[in-house]
Amino acid sequence: MNAVIDLLKSHRSIRQFTDQPVEQTTVETLVEAGQAAATSSFIQACTVIQVSNPNTREKLAACAGGQPYVAAAPVFLVFCADMKRHQLTCDMHDAQMQSGFTEQFITASLDTALFSQNLVVAAESLGLGTVYIGGLRNKIAEVADLLQLPDMVYPVFGLCLGYPAQDPEVKPRLPxxxxxxxxxxxxxxxxxxxxxxxxxxxxxxxxxxxxxxxMSWSEQISGMLVKESRPHMLPFLQERGFLLK
Amino acid sequence: MNAVIDLLKSHRSIRQFTDQPVEQTTVETLVEAGQAAATSSFIQACTVIQVSNPNTREKLAACAGGQPYVAAAPVFLVFCADMKRHQLTCDMHDAQMQSGFTEQFITASLDTALFSQNLVVAAESLGLGTVYIGGLRNKIAEVADLLQLPDMVYPVFGLCLGYPAQDPEVKPRLPxxxxxxxxxxxxxxxxxxxxxxxxxxxxxxxxxxxxxxxMSWSEQISGMLVKESRPHMLPFLQERGFLLK
CATH class of the missing domain: 1.20.5 (Single alpha-helices involved in coiled-coils or other helix-helix interfaces)
Incomplete structure (x- = not known):
């Protein structure tokens, strides 16, 4: 249809990267592209933590269930849904924030996803490859501690970023x-x-x-859903000030 | 940096559209572009309801607090986070789905947002304008009834789509x-x-x-957050099978 749609439709997750570094100015450009996405009532609730410390990277890779590319990728970003920034805006105006609403959790999480997806599209347009790391939520409390996240901030997912050293097929989607x-x-x-x-x-x-x-799709999905799905998430989020009402 | 990043960074919400219709084949292409986004563990949890019935459109516009473009836009889509499809895959394999986990709510919601943002980028690449309608969540139960959504499906947000009849400035983002x-x-x-x-x-x-x-950003945000934030969301979602544990 056009080059942008071709780009979108050629997305595959990339888990092996060349040694070519990604310039920090590029990372900043990608973040700006992420910020340009729509944001619910202008809340701008996404914060990105760029993790370069190799020790932290190794620990995050372990948190994600041993995904070595979390440690090895040239760039690793953690996308956080952040309502602490909004607490700050309330403090700036001596306003009493009403927090803990499920709706706020939803808008902050959605904002983060719109942001990250724009960033991914921008990255792929530059020839970079990416893979989202939802596995960080396996050990979300440990991840939050490693990144020193305060209350009202939670790590939604990570993203590996770099120049691809593999060329996998596009995975077929539902009709x-x-x-x-x-x-x-x-x-x-x-x-x-x-x-x-x-x-x-x-x-x-x-x-x-x-x-x-x-394996078929329905087999894969049903096999996954007979198990519990990260039952620690609700208590973790509530401890951090989310989903309280 | 390049044409794709320029496109992303030029995003503005469009609320006024020309009469030029959007071809149905274009809508399908956009949906395919949405589907091409990453999906958590391949769950593909987004369902799009294209609402063409003018009566339903008027009612949705009212649900969203009287946003006339919801009724007037050439195309209106409602993005739903859908775990009912996964119930179906479990039924197909006589598997007992463990549902109601907060984690499942998160992955389904994120999947939907990654999908929708890809669709928005594709639309803008074709010269279309869009605006997300989070306001559907004002009256989420009514919206769900209008669209005959079953349990395990919730309307995340709407999207107006059409050729722009306005040219607003890009809204400045946080540093x-x-x-x-x-x-x-x-x-x-x-x-x-x-x-x-x-x-x-x-x-x-x-x-x-x-x-x-x-008005400044912090004034706007703090003014919004001193109020309750859609307190009906949690009971609605729990009734529909989400966020139970």
Whole structure:
């Protein structure tokens, strides 16, 4: 359709990087591109921690369940949803902030994601590769301590950044007619459409792994969802001042 | 830096649109661009409801606090965080889904935001303008009923889409050194930096409104945060199967 859409549609996660460094001015340009995303009621709730300390990087890689690229990537960013900055604006005006609302948690988290995705698009437009590291939430309290995050700030995810040293295939997505619905939510056809898609994903995995991974999308997802999903998240977030009401 | 980054940095919300229609094939292309964004553990948790019914549009505009462009925009999309699809994958494999975790709410919400932001970038690359409508959450239960959303699906935000009939200025963002921190969270300098930025925002509003709006960023934010923030969100989400543990 055009070069931007081609760029977006060619996204793959990159986990192996060349030694080519990423200039700090580039990182700043990427952050500016992130900031340019829409922000809910202008709250600008995203803070990015750029982690360069190798010791911290190793610890973050361990927190993420042993993902070596967290330590090895030329640049590693942690995107935080930050309402402490808003506490500061209230202090500046002797105003009493009403905090702890679920709505605030949602807007801060969404702001962070819009920001990060703009940053990812900007990075990919410069030939950089990225991978989001949601695995930081495995040990979120430890991550928050390592980064000295105060209350009202939580690490949403990390991002590895660098010049790609691999060229993986694009992963097939659900059919558009599963994801795009007209006027109302109607999923009557979804089971059949997902079954077709399952075959497609199974082929993708077989090709990518030389036959060793034989799995459909619905198998993968259902296998994941029979387990608990980071049950420490709610108590952690509440301790930090989020999701209290 | 390059054309993509220039595009990202030129983002402004567009609330007035020409009569030029948006082709349905374009909407589908945009959705595909949205789908191409990273997705947490491949969950693909975003569902888009394209609302064309004029009656529903009017009601959604009212839900959003009377934003007329919700009814008037050539295209209106509601981005939903959808875990019902995952319930379906579990049913397909006779698996017992463990649901209600805060972590699942987070990943589904983030997935939706990464998707929507890719879609926005794609739209802007085609010369379309957009505005996110978080105001749908004012009356989220009514919105969910209008769109016949089942449990495990919630409307995150809407998006107006069309060819721009206005050309507003880009809104100034926080200084990069407030938003980007090195190795640890340190906000010692932020108060001073925000004070400088406040003057910048005050100028922007004065210019944009011909002098009638005289407000800084910290004033605007603190004025907003002394009030309750959509206190109905938590009970609504819990009723729908989210944030239960």
């Amino acid at each position: 558009v007619n599963v994801v795009l619905k007209q006027d109302v939510y109607d999923d009557e056809a979804d089971r059949g459409l997902i079954t077709d898609y399952d075959a497609h994903v199974r082929d993708y995995y077989k090709t990518r792994t030389g036959g060793t991974k034989d | 990069v050194n407030v938003v980007l921190k090195q190795d640890v969270y340190d906000d010692e300098a932020d108060r001073g930096l925000i004070t400088d930025y406040d003057a910048h925002v005050r100028d922007y509003y004065k210019t944009r409104t011909g002098g009638t709006k005289d």
